[in-house]
Amino acid sequence: MRVGIFTREYPPLVYGGAGVHVDYLSRELAREIEVEVHCWGPQHSDGSNLHVRGAEPWAEISNGTDGKFKGALEAFSLNLTQIKALEGIDIVHTHTWYVSMAGFLAKKLYGVPFVLTTHSLEPLRAWKAEQLGSGYAMSSWMERTAILDADAVIAVSQGTKADIQKAYPDVDPNRIHVIYNGIDLAEYQKTSETKALTDHGVDPAVPYVLFVGRITRQKGVTHLVDAIRYLPAETQIVLCAGAPDTPEIATELREKVDVARKDHPRIVWIEKMVTRQETIQLYSHARVFCCPSVYEPFGIINLEAMACRAPVVASATGGIKEVVVDDKTGYLVPFDQDPVTSFPRDPEKFAKDLAKRINELLKDPEKCKRFGDAGRQRVEDIFSWTAIAHQTIDLYKRLIEQKKDTK
Structure with a gap:
């Protein structure tokens, strides 16, 4: 069996949970089947069972398009490029809307089953219009078209399955399969090393609250910064936060941090995406890991923190509720969620909680x-x-057999 996996992110160009998921899943699948990864970027490699093929968006779009919708057009152009030459593929599997049309088109052109893993849903991320502009309408169309046509939709949590049924009621529930995200247990485990802490200005002798994630509305980092005023003045807070969605949210966070530092000087802001080993050290020595996401289909960062034995304080939303067990592995913090924006109706109360x-x-x-x-x-x-x-392999096998039976 040979699966074609489509993804925007693949090492070394990984900035979010979907990229982490595809990295580990593809390597684990390759232990048993052939895997061909199609991603964004210059990557090109061949292992015994794992083949990586990177590509770039069309130059005339990347170099000649202005406006925030540029990203959506780049995605569509790359989807067209990636399905030009799929040889010997038995099934295709896409991750995120950025590559969903590649799966849709591959199914039509090559007659193979199409699996789509949804790591988030565009209708539930209204703030993406801030990042994509009018391209948000295009990303939503691409996702909807693909998800309605996929032979199987993998939801990364029961909460995500419920969200799919709510956002896309025309999807047959029998086509939705819940398969969780995972983690490398040998790699993610508590370490005594502290070099990453001292390198980034974190005092290992002082307990600290840790945030790890991108600077985006979804991850809720601004709500954690708002909560700092209710913590003791000597509290050390480590914000491992980079890759802002927009200049506006980066500016907003900087302003909030500057205000918070007036009474809480021990705020350490690591303004970049650190290496995996550095992150493991940060998790390992955190007194508390905080995940204040307003929308999280799964929340793989909570798994990473838990694997390194960090207690978690997280929003009681989405797939987080299936990962963190309240009052056993940490605390879940509920909030009254706006059904359109996913933001807390009362941000101040959420920060206090x-x-x-x-x-x-x-x-x-x-x-x-x-x-x-x-x-x-x-x-x-x-x-x-x-x-x-x-x-995942069991699902592939069932779909391939079903396809044979219908021929």
Whole structure:
């Protein structure tokens, strides 16, 4: 069996959870089947079972298009490029709207089954219009067209499955399959190393609250910064936050951090995407890991933190509720969510509630250790990549057999 996997992100050009997912999944799948990855960028490699083929958007679009809709046009052009020469592919599998039309077109042109994993849904991310401008209408069209035509839609959580049924009620529920994200248990585990902390100005001797993620409305980092005013003045807060969606949100975050620093000087802002090993060190020594996302189909960063035995304070939204167990591996913080924007209706209350749970853990290191150990055990029991790859291959096999039966 040979699967064609389409993704925007692939190492070394990874900036979000979807890219992490495809990186690990493709390598795990390649232990048993042939995998051909089509991604954005200059990547090109061949292993025994893993073949990577990068490509670039059309130059006339990249160099000759102005406006925020440029990204959507680049995505569509690259989808057309990537499906020109698929040889020996038995099934295609796409990740995120950026490549969804490649799967749609491959199904039509090559007559192969089409699997689509949704890591988020455009109708539930209204703030993307801030990033994509009028291109948001195009990204929404691409996603909708593909998801309605896919032979199987993989939801990364039960919450995501419910969101799919809500956003796209025409999708047959029997075509939606829940397969969780996973984690490399050997790589993500607690370490005693602290070089990454000292290199970035973090004091290992002072307990700290950690955030890891992109600067985007979805990840809710501004809500955590708003919560800082309700934490003790000596609290060390580490914001490992880079890759802003827009200059506007980057400016907004900077202004909030500057204000917060007046009374809380121990804010360390690492304004870049750090390496995996650096992140593991940051997770390992955090007193509390905070995930204040307003929308999160899964939230792989919570798995990473739990694997490194960090207790988690996270928003009670989406797939996070299936990863973090309240009062066992951390705390879930509910908020009244606007159904259109996904933002908290009362941001101030949400900030206070985040701070309340963070404060509880800052004062109780024994509970932190108990939550951290329970988090590691939960990750080991449920979220290994080996189990997830087997579930994915089983789905591929069923779809290929169904396709044969209909011929």
